[in-house]
Amino acid sequence: MKYTIAHESKNSIRIRCESLRNMTADEADILRFELMNDPGIQKVDLYRKTGGVRITYDCPRSEIIKLLNILDIEDIEIVKDYLIRHPEEEDYLGSDELLRRHLAPELKRDLRKRIVMEAVADLVMPTPIQLGYHLYQFVTLKKL
16 A cells, blocks of 8 residues: 555654545545454544554564554455345445435434423432333333
8 A cells, every 4th residue: 555654743644545536435545444353453534535544552663563564455445245134235325425424404303302201200200200201111111
């Protein structure tokens, strides 16, 4: 993988990778998965728009550099067919679609109203009644 080191600090390295800009969200998820497979890496943040990758690690820096040098994006693209579900499956939602989805405004209002009502009920009702009420909700599995 071709990259340049943009910034380094103790246990963290930020690199720029131009090929990351051309990746789909699913391919970027695969790259993140591949990097997180290394036991020395704690966290990986990918920034597709800028082509940046921030890696937080707890192993020697040389191991991270060695991993980045042997990592091949073309191999990752081949592996993605085995790791993600395909769009032809009826329940498939890609990463881009999940980021675009939002709750409907009326559902948000309903959820806010129910949360406020629950909070007010917990503040006003005595503890034994609260306990009974929440046990009733748990037993009947009442929707929120």
